[in-house]
Amino acid sequence: MTKEDRFEHILTKLSVNQRVHFEELAVELNVSEDTIRRDIDILGKNGLLVKVRRGGIIPAINPLSFQERASLFPEGKERIAFKVQPHLSEAKTVFMDGGTTILAIAAAIPINAELRIITNNMALPAVLHEHEQVEIISLGGNYNRNTRTTTGAQTCLEACKYVADLYLMGACGIDHALGVTAQVAEDGEVKRAFLASSRKTIAVVTQEKIGRIDFFKVANLDAIDTIVTDLPSDDFRLNAYRFAGREIL
Amino acid sequence: MTKEDRFEHILTKLSVNQRVHFEELAVELNVSEDTIRRDIDILGKNGLLVKVRRGGIIPAINPLSFQERASLFPEGKERIAFKVQPHLSEAKTVFMDGGTTILAIAAAIPINAELRIITNNMALPAVLHEHEQVEIISLGGNYNRNTRTTTGAQTCLEACKYVADLYLMGACGIDHALGVTAQVAEDGEVKRAFLASSRKTIAVVTQEKIGRIDFFKVANLDAIDTIVTDLPSDDFRLNAYRFAGREIL
DNA sequence: CAATATTTTGCAATAATTTGCAAGAAAAAT
């Protein structure tokens, strides 16, 4: 009975019953409850279920996260948003930059979360309008209509004034050899500023950006602590990054 | 019976019956009324229902959004927007602050206008999304969800870095004796910063703000060059301002 | 194949959450 066998059993049971309990699974799989607990923790971090007290449930029925989703399992940006949440709830101050994935993550933040978000993303405040416990600090600069972000020297200068626990970096290409790249220089400059002032950096990239090399080099791969994608965390396309020692979610 | 199971039951029942009661749910789910109370509190805080006395009800149709409110009373604001356009087309660089009237003015700017707008109004970029010849400089600072503006020391500091031909001041009370006042200090501070760095200032005020005196004093009447309202320019209610030597439109 | 790392597992101690109860506060009803 390998760990993967247990995963399969858990997910199968989950899809049938909509929920699983540590206690039952421990008996069924003949391992301790602690082991099941750890399994469900891993599955949860990969967005395959939602860990709750006493067990796990299908993400779709978790009313406090993605209630409106039609499909059984989250996909794409929602799945990324899902994986990122635990990290977000640990942080107090977060840098967030541009991109629709970042917006999806913000939309998934629980309504009563307490957080300080520092951003150059002008679309973000609208998304977080109901989140009264979330303090938003907007970075000034030249507004860019395509990306809905501010960029330029002013933006970088302001970013330098803060230190964040976490930087959620969106909208970038990522390559195992050439590291992180941006399509436009201004955006890349801001990313560098954020990188320099955050304790931890998570790059959020949808699969089409994996292996993509853009014009402006932002940083080497080792500047990133964690990479979150919409692929399963053990997908072969992520092997190169895993070998590079990055945490993959 | 986990918390999530209860959530599901509550929300299902809610969708069928339009409302739920603590007492019934406590019996149905075999827990104390206090527990149900707490559950409904959580669901309420996440916007999945509205907590009321004795239970919860389905959330009302979205409370009026900012944009909707903005379009609710368009006549007056459109008139103002119309009157302001000539001044706007003369200017190269314009400060614009918060308020729905300002948004109405921005929405009325011709699509091919060439302009540089410096603003702390986070809703403005969305309105000007199609205006490719309009350069927008966003001022950073603490985001305020009610006014959709940034305020604070950072905002003022940045405002000081620019000089504008014109300042379109919105969302303020105006009184012939006490001058211009703002409802919150932070907003007032930003208004002062804009005032100090612009060659010409136009206050745009809908009629309900004429004669209104708010808490925070921004400036005396003579700091304003022009007052634009939705009243006819010869309306008697504007006499006091005309006598004070202000230009009235 | 043996020796050594690495991972996994179960256990125990400690921490955190949940729950029902009770007392006082607030809101409706009389």
Add this chain to the structure above:
DNA sequence: ATTTTTCTTGCAAATTATTGCAAAATATTG
């Protein structure tokens, strides 16, 4: 104004989670 009902708050007991650790299992290396 008074009574009744409903809400909120604090608290302690019970349940459930987390963490550190050592033994067992598994993988890696020479």
